[in-house]
Amino acid sequence: MLKFMKNENKKKSSNDEQSCEVTIEDAEKIVNEDDSAFTRTNIKLHRNLLDILNDKTILSFFIQYLESKNGLPLVKFWLDVETFKAVGETSSSFSNSDRTESRASHYKNSTECCKNDDCVSISTTTTSTSNIEEIDEFVDEVDNNMTITMTQSLTDDEKFKICEKNRKNDECEAKSNQLDEDTKKFQPMIIEDALRIFRKYLVTDSTYSIELPAMILGKLSLALCGNNDSESDMDLNNLWCAFEDAQKFIFDIMEREYLQEFLESSFYCKYTIDVLTSESLCLAEILCSETALFYFMEFLEQEDNSKLSYLEFWLNARNFRKQEELSSDQLRTDALVIYEKWFSLQATNSLKFSNKTRTKVEEQICADSIEQLLKCFDEPIKIVEIFLDRNCFKKFIKSQLFFKHLSEVMGKIDNGIERNLQNGIIRRNSSFAIKFPSNKHRRTNSESLEKKGVTRSISAQNTLLAGLDHKRNKTSTDLQIDSRQLIDPNLLWRRQNANTKLSFGKVDHIGRYLRDFEMPNTIPTSNIPQSKSSFQLQNDSIDVDDPQSIFEQAKLSSAQNRLKNAVRKLVHLPEDSMQQEIAWQVAELIVKDVTSITLQNENHSS
Amino acid sequence: MSESYDYLFKFLIIGSAGAGKSCILHNFIENKFKEDSSHTIGVEFGSRVVSVGGKSIKLQVWDTAGQERFRSVTRSYYRGAAGALLVYDVTSRESFNSLSNWLTDTRNLASPNIIIILVGNKKDLEETREVTFLEASNFAQENDLIFLETSAKTGESVEESFLKCAKTILAKIETGEIDIQNTSSGIQFSDSVIRNNFENRQKASSSGCTGNCRP
Structure with missing residues (x-):
């Protein structure tokens, strides 16, 4: 299997090299021939709360995060209200035999699937599947009517309107009669749902209690009470409004207090890695994530400066496309700026589109309708996307820069690992994380990763000093281990406590050099890096589950190694075994002295 | 790889429309004044390698659109920037007045460690000046910013502002x-830098004369 994958990889890469350069004309051809070659994929690296709440995969990460922050009720409330709203709309408008079933599933699933369910359940009853908007309108109207015509059936005029909208004249009369009955029938259930949500979240002693401002809470209780008192008079709209307000309030809280932190959290990093290492990673994902874009841009610049213009055009044209509410004059000015920069024959960084494409763009810029004007760069955007995708994307995700990006995101996750984990576990986890979670990674990622030096760079960072650092933590009274120090040796130099700094002395105000401790001899620093590798090796071969054994052996191996070097370099004694023995002991003393000061500082004040 | 560098910094240029952001970038990269500069659609960028303190640093500069209508677009580019040039026009009181808005935006959206340099552009137009040097430097002091006046036309202090920020x-x-390991720091470094840093520090500390060891 692995071999096969390797071969495939080879093939791919050789293919890449052969078809290395897709010219812009080729890309144009691809777009013209096959529109489906370009499919707008959904961007998965959301940074906006609504998108997060609507995407099941990232939602689960967000929920985990909120759980760790005791904010779970917020998102649960939001989701419940969302489903409540969706179900309410569906069930109040139409009878639906599997209503209860769908409602049950609503409560289980996220909002995304609610919306789908909605569409399905509505379209099954109306048969006009094509125009959901129309249906929504209809639903709204029915909702509005409901409050007025609650006890009597719809007037002919209203019926007529509804019928016209649905283009189902025959069935509609029956339907709207039924509708009225259904609304009555389902009202208690809707209210029941509302009460359940209310009891679950808004009663102060419930486990999921959330706090709402008095005004929203009051409105909500009022709407609910009103419903209880006189069922005939109920105003479901009021109820929905109240819930919507509450939902919005909660949404704002989540956005304000949790979103930013979530995006910085290890949960989001994990998700990012999932996305970045998934099989379906596409160029658009990179282009829409600013951090990845930073690397992609740098990659393009290193690879081929000329491609950078394409990226720049892509960004500009996309930004242009977002300006929907502008006047046509403003739009045209913007379009011309883009045109002159990349399309016109005089352009300094012309993207070399074919005449056909260029003329088409020209025509659309001059068109009267705003829609056409807005769309003027749609085709070039597609072309450029394919151009960049074929030429650079594959190279980019195999590049050093991309792996740097990945390892940085991973580094962030490692930083998030709880500090009191034990040595062996951290070591293991971090090395696992580097090799990617389970089988999710693309192609033979762990291999290529190793090739690219991600693993190498991490283990290189995992120096002897970092290793000794565990020892310090282990031997000191509290077992707190700063896991960051495992992957970032630089932190050692930044310790707050002056004593724990790896410094051996300081220069005082008159410029004298003062040692921090008495040392018979200095150990050349070159020894430390030398012994690094052996420590590493030794360590890898030991059972990682037993931190104690690591320490013992690591201590031994590193001590022996360093002693050997130290003895050779520092103590020039004749080859007498007796004297050699003494030298060993002396050297051991030195080492002990050094380690006791650098590693056991809290207990050892010198 | 065409060029080598020790660090890669992401820089932003922000400020009101017409303050001369694109011209500053153009001058910094091409070393000449851009006569017929049109407004920026969203974002443009350029890069240049500079040498600061013996280190070569590549600056990846993102020049954002100043027009209000692009604000939502440009906001998304703030993330992960290591430094920012906040530009106003010394001949426009309005551009100076909106500085605090830009500042709050940046502080909210970019990484907390971002270094912001306040740049008063169009210094050459002395006769139509509306914002005095003193006023602006007071503002800079209050907000803990480094302050410079530049002219993208003559090129005066343009490079200096980037260099100061990088420094x-x-x-x-x-x-x-600043933790360079942090993804959102907007700083990239080459592998050799980590190694060098590490070794330098080792050497320096063992001889007891590094910055770390001074009292």
Whole structure:
């Protein structure tokens, strides 16, 4: 299997090299021939709360995060209200035999699937599947009517309107009669749902209690009470409004207090890695994530400066496309700026589109309708996307820069690992994380990763000093281990406590050099890096589950190694075994002295 | 790889429309004034390698659109920037007045460690000046910014503003105030830098004369 994958990889890469350069004309051809070659994929690296709440995969990460922050009720409330709203709309408008079933599933699933369910359940009853908007309108109207015509059936005029909208004249009369009955029938259930949500979240002693401002809470209780008192008079709209307000309030809280932190959290990093290492990673994902874009841009610049213009055009044209509410004059000015920069024959960084494409763009810029004007760069955007995708994307995700990006995101996750984990576990986890979670990674990622030096760079960072650092933590009274120090040796130099700094002395105000401790001899620093590798090796071969054994052996191996070097370099004694023995002991003393000061500082004040 | 560098910094240029942001970038990269500059659609960028304190630093500069209508677009580019040039036009009171808005935006959206340099552009148009040097430097002091006046036309202090910003960031990296391991720091470094840093520190500390060891 692995071999096969390797071969495939080879093939791919050789293919890449052969078809290395897709010219812009080729890309144009691809777009013209096959529109489906370009499919707008959904961007998965959301940074906006609504998108997060609507995407099941990232939602689960967000929920985990909120759980760790005791904010779970917020998102649960939001989701419940969302489903409540969706179900309410569906069930109040139409009878639906599997209503209860769908409602049950609503409560289980996220909002995304609610919306789908909605569409399905509505379209099954109306048969006009094509125009959901129309249906929504209809639903709204029915909702509005409901409050007025609650006890009597719809007037002919209203019926007529509804019928016209649905283009189902025959069935509609029956339907709207039924509708009225259904609304009555389902009202208690809707209210029941509302009460359940209310009891679950808004009663102060419930486990999921959330706090709402008095005004929203009051409105909500009022709407609910009103419903209880006189069922005939109920105003479901009021109820929905109240819930919507509450939902919005909660949404704002989540956005304000949790979103930013979530995006910085290890949960989001994990998700990012999932996305970045998934099989379906596409160029658009990179282009829409600013951090990845930073690397992609740098990659393009290193690879081929000329491609950078394409990226720049892509960004500009996309930004242009977002300006929907502008006047046509403003739009045209913007379009011309883009045109002159990349399309016109005089352009300094012309993207070399074919005449056909260029003329088409020209025509659309001059068109009267705003829609056409807005769309003027749609085709070039597609072309450029394919151009960049074929030429650079594959190279980019195999590049050093991309792996740097990945390892940085991973580094962030490692930083998030709880500090009191034990040595062996951290070591293991971090090395696992580097090799990617389970089988999710693309192609033979762990291999290529190793090739690219991600693993190498991490283990290189995992120096002897970092290793000794565990020892310090282990031997000191509290077992707190700063896991960051495992992957970032630089932190050692930044310790707050002056004593724990790896410094051996300081220069005082008159410029004298003062040692921090008495040392018979200095150990050349070159020894430390030398012994690094052996420590590493030794360590890898030991059972990682037993931190104690690591320490013992690591201590031994590193001590022996360093002693050997130290003895050779520092103590020039004749080859007498007796004297050699003494030298060993002396050297051991030195080492002990050094380690006791650098590693056991809290207990050892010198 | 065409060019080598020790660090890669992401820089932003922000400020009101017409303050001369694109011209500053153009001058910095091409070393000449851009006569017929049109407004920026969203974002443009350029890069240049500079040398600061013996280190070569590549600056990836993102020049954002100043027009209000692009605000939502440009906001998304703030993330992960290591430094920012906040530009106003010395001949436009309005552009100066909106500085605090830009500042709050940046502080909210970019990484907390971002180094912001206040740049008063169009220094050459002395006769139509509306904002005095003193006023602006007071503002800079209140908000803890480094302040410079530049002219993208003559090129005066343009490079200096970028260099100052880069220098400050570099200093912060060396004192450990900025964590280069952090993804959102907007700083990339080559592998050799980590190694060098590490070895240098080792050497320096063992001889007892590094910045870390001074009282």
